[in-house]
Amino acid sequence: MKTTDKIRQEAVESIRITGAEALMRSLEYHGVKTIFGYPGGAIMPVYDVLYDYPQIKHILVRHEQGATHAAEGFARASGEVGVCLVTSGPGATNTVTGISDAMIDSTPMIVIAGQVASSSLGMDAFQEVDLVGVTQPITKWSYQIRSAEDVAWAVARAYYIAKSGRPGPVVLDFTKNAQIDKTDYRPTKVDFVRGYIPEPQLEEECIVQAAQLINNAKCPLVLAGQGIELSGAQQEFQAFIQKADLPFGCTLHGLSVLPSDDVHNMGMLGMHGNLAPNVMTNECDVLIAVGMRFDDRVTGKLSTYAKQAKIIHFDIDPAEINKSVRVDVAVLGDCKKSLAAVTALLKQTRHDEWLKSFTPYINKEKEKVIEPELHPDTKELSMGEVINAVSDAVHHEAILVTDVGQNQMMAARYFKFSKPRSILTSGGAGTMGYGLPAAIGATFARPDRTVCLFTGDGGLQMNLQELGTIMEQKAPVKIILLNNNFLGNVRQWQAMFFNHHYSFTPMMNPDYQTLTSAYGIPSQRVTKRENLKEAIDLMLHTDGPFLLEACVIEEGNVLPMTPPGSSVNQMILEIK
Amino acid sequence: MDIKLYTLIVHSENFAGLLSQVTAVFTRQQLNIESLNVSASSIPGLHKYTITTYTDEETIAKVAKQIEKKIDVISANYFTDEQLFSYEVALYKLSMPEFLSDHAVLHIISQYNANLVEVNSVFSILVKSGTSEDITALYEELQKYKVVLQFVRSGRIAVTTSCYEKVSEFLEMREKQYCTRKIR
Numbered sequence: 112m113k114t115t116d117k118i119r120q121e122a123v124e125s126i127r128i129t130g131a132e133a134l135m136r137s138l139e140y141h142g143v144k145t146i147f148g149y150p151g152g153a154i155m156p157v158y159d160v161l162y163d164y165p166q167i168k169h170i171l172v173r174h175e176q177g178a179t180h181a182a183e184g185f186a187r188a189s190g191e192v193g194v195c196l197v198t199s200g201p202g203a204t205n206t207v208t209g210i211s212d213a214m215i216d217s218t219p220m221i222v223i224a225g226q227v228a229s230s231s232l233g234m235d236a237f238q239e240v241d242l243v244g245v246t247q248p249i250t251k252w253s254y255q256i257r258s259a260e261d262v263a264w265a266v267a268r269a270y271y272i273a274k275s276g277r278p279g280p281v282v283l284d285f286t287k288n289a290q291i292d293k294t295d296y297r298p299t300k301v302d303f304v305r306g307y308i309p310e311p312q313l314e315e316e317c318i319v320q321a322a323q324l325i326n327n328a329k330c331p332l333v334l335a336g337q338g339i340e341l342s343g344a345q346q347e348f349q350a351f352i353q354k355a356d357l358p359f360g361c362t363l364h365g366l367s368v369l370p371s372d373d374v375h376n377m378g379m380l381g382m383h384g385n386l387a388p389n390v391m392t393n394e395c396d397v398l399i400a401v402g403m404r405f406d407d408r409v410t411g412k413l414s415t416y417a418k419q420a421k422i423i424h425f426d427i428d429p430a431e432i433n434k435s436v437r438v439d440v441a442v443l444g445d446c447k448k449s450l451a452a453v454t455a456l457l458k459q460t461r462h463d464e465w466l467k468s469f470t471p472y473i474n475k476e477k478e479k480v481i482e483p484e485l486h487p488d489t490k491e492l493s494m495g496e497v498i499n500a501v502s503d504a505v506h507h508e509a510i511l512v513t514d515v516g517q518n519q520m521m522a523a524r525y526f527k528f529s530k531p532r533s534i535l536t537s538g539g540a541g542t543m544g545y546g547l548p549a550a551i552g553a554t555f556a557r558p559d560r561t562v563c564l565f566t567g568d569g570g571l572q573m574n575l576q577e578l579g580t581i582m583e584q585k586a587p588v589k590i591i592l593l594n595n596n597f598l599g600n601v602r603q604w605q606a607m608f609f610n611h612h613y614s615f616t617p618m619m620n621p622d623y624q625t626l627t628s629a630y631g632i633p634s635q636r637v638t639k640r641e642n643l644k645e646a647i648d649l650m651l652h653t654d655g656p657f658l659l660e661a662c663v664i665e666e667g668n669v670l671p672m673t674p675p676g677s678s679v680n681q682m683i684l685e686i687k
Numbered sequence: 688m689d690i691k692l693y694t695l696i697v698h699s700e701n702f703a704g705l706l707s708q709v710t711a712v713f714t715r716q717q718l719n720i721e722s723l724n725v726s727a728s729s730i731p732g733l734h735k736y737t738i739t740t741y742t743d744e745e746t747i748a749k750v751a752k753q754i755e756k757k758i759d760v761i762s763a764n765y766f767t768d769e770q771l772f773s774y775e776v777a778l779y780k781l782s783m784p785e786f787l788s789d790h791a792v793l794h795i796i797s798q799y800n801a802n803l804v805e806v807n808s809v810f811s812i813l814v815k816s817g818t819s820e821d822i823t824a825l826y827e828e829l830q831k832y833k834v835v836l837q838f839v840r841s842g843r844i845a846v847t848t849s850c851y852e853k854v855s856e857f858l859e860m861r862e863k864q865y866c867t868r869k870i871r
Contacts, residue, residue, distance in 0.1 A: 244704075247711070248708075248711050248715075252758045253704075272758055302868070303868060304758060305858065305861045306700060306757075306758065306759050306760055306762075307758045429755075429756075430749075430752040430753055430755075430756045433748070433749075434749060
């Protein structure tokens, strides 16, 4: 016969759950509904719980790198934290590229990786790798869960760290014993870590100084970065721009901050950006950077960058201040608050003359670069005209996902935006293979929006296996393959800076239509201009995924270009 | 660029793996660490790192910010020698026959205020605390007599000469923020 104590003890035990279940409950508690993953030995207890856990939708990818980029795409399109679930060893190391990509592009992501049991750690056990050691330099936080009691706290802390302040990736290395052992589960929330200040407090003095500089500026120029979207400050940014009549250029990640046709929007900054904002960076008297980090692709040669200007830097991350460009006023804090505070002190101004002075550069770029790209005199299609036609067909309302290379720069230049959170691309890391899985992630984040992926023949093949995920999930990714039979960006550099030595950049391609048909994905190949619109319409009117293969000019170049090591205003408009 | 010796004082939570995160920042900035001392600090639960490196102010400022950015680092501040009172300890193992063969060695030891803590027929052990320069000077003096078998010096330890205790103030501020956050 059982004693009363024994019965009580059993009752207590019955509410105890395994670490694996605690993980699922914790994720659910934090609002996670979608995870991207791939099972394996060291994460099997978690997958066993997942088997009976319909609250969380698990997307089976075909490679762990795909899981990370899909989670990144999900996070960027939704504003939520992207979550990956992978096994130990190679499963875990396959996530490294995606983690570093998320780190440099400030994308909130949690990677949960299985790990061998605590007792086997350091024994060179099967599929053991020191994931925390490997990922510490490329994460906001990397933590090994060695006991089931830790799970709720670790997930709560991971969630808080990934999402707050300047977002970024977090790794949870989950030992097998901690997955199996039982623990008392209590929903846990973390919103305070004493050494971590996600959002510096605004300093009145800096707000006043920034406002004074802007009020006294004759030729101000704003650089709009992703930070504006990350803090949901689009309205504040618009009010700021309008009140002081400020022209702005966008970083790659900042392209959808305000609609492309906003009168103050002067286009993209940087190496392949638009001529006007790049030239005017070295003409303005006050340069106002908002939520951007003066990446070298934006600044060009630092020693000649905006030397004539007073520089104001709005950022949430103190480590970005004076990192590469010395600034006169640093406005630390969440730009949703800091922009509003500065705007309140701004005089209603107009800068008609200054705004007008952009026009000659806009016209020059139109004549020398944009018109020839959109209306080429070649028989073959140009990359720009394909992108432009797709953008028109979706009324500039789609989510643009790009891979990396010429397809990326061309899409950034010729795709237009009317809604926020509309550009998903690998900026800082430049990860080829990002596009296809990121686009899958975006379709789960925003099933209400069209997701257009522009990719090259190189990048598409870098995570080609994810066609399997698209097939299984019927993920409605509109894949626009700009096929030039080259690793185009490297080829362009070889042509420009390496005496046309096309060293291993020409590429033999498979028949992509046959390939996608094996995955049940409908497709269309376009080689002629007259068929382009019809093919795009077919793509957009087809439910689910579609491959549009556009065979484009083989040796097409992305122009204009600031050659590496040149000043921001020294853009090449044509290659003779 | 004015290159000089900077001392970076870091306080962090006592979590495994933080030391490598701190030193990794130096590696990325291509800086050599001259000395490194890590120990429990006077504040319960916090570890204190005292790191010296030769660099310019712009670089050390970046390093400090990059280190402070680590989630469980509480603070990272850099100082020049003028802003610190710093000390080191060194041990010198001396060969007894050489030691005894010349009275000058004993004279040097007393001149430098070093203490003999072990003496036997084979070797003796000398302890010296003081500035880095003093410790080096004593070593060089002893070397002239070919008496040194082993020599080791601790990393620099240092306290600031400012009246403000930055870390304590930071923690107080965070404590207040935590409490107001709870009330809200």
